[in-house]
Amino acid sequence: MSACDDFKGLLMGLIDEELTPDETGRVHRHLKRCAACRREYEQLRETASKIGGVSYREPADEVLESLWNAPYSHYTRVSGIVLIIGGWAALILYILYEWIVRNSQGIFPKIGAAMMIVGFVILLFTAIRERIVKHKVDPYREVVR
Numbered sequence: 001m002s003a004c005d006d007f008k009g010l011l012m013g014l015i016d017e018e019l020t021p022d023e024t025g026r027v028h029r030h031l032k033r034c035a036a037c038r039r040e041y042e043q044l045r046e047t048a049s050k051i052g053g054v055s056y057r058e059p060a061d062e063v064l065e066s067l068w069n070a071p072y073s074h075y076t077r078v079s080g081i082v083l084i085i086g087g088w089a090a091l092i093l094y095i096l097y098e099w100i101v102r103n104s105q106g107i108f109p110k111i112g113a114a115m116m117i118v119g120f121v122i123l124l125f126t127a128i129r130e131r132i133v134k135h136k137v138d139p140y141r142e143v144v145r
């Protein structure tokens with residue numbers, strides 16, 4: 001009983017990582033044996049994470065990670081799309097140049113170019129349609145909120 005009271009004072013310190021290695025070891029050893037303190041420790045940890053306490057390490061790390069990852073993944077995605085579209089446009093221009101200016105006889109580049117242009121038109125059409133649908137839906141969402 002008195003041992004548990006001693007450890008309860010240390011639980012918050014364990015969550016804050018303010019204990020000496022010796023104290024940390026002692027608290028962990030006690031938590032392994034004592035279900036009551038383990039429950040208290042879990043509750044304290046949950047409360048600390050809900051408050052989003054500066055003292056609690058993991059949520060703060062998660063926030064930093066999401067801040068770091070969000071723009072990063074956004075830029076990689078955008079640069080990937082830009083590279084694909086850029087390479088694709090260069091290829092089409094090259095094929096059109098061969099086809100029209102140099103009157104190339106190859107049939108495969110023409111088929112390839114035609115497929116890519118049709119594909120692009122389909123994607124463009126889909127994107128515009130989605131934009132229009134979203135635009136129509138958005139005002140209703142605002143009203144509901």
Ligand SMILES: [Zn+2]
Nearest residue numbers: 004034036037
């Ligand atoms: Zn205990």
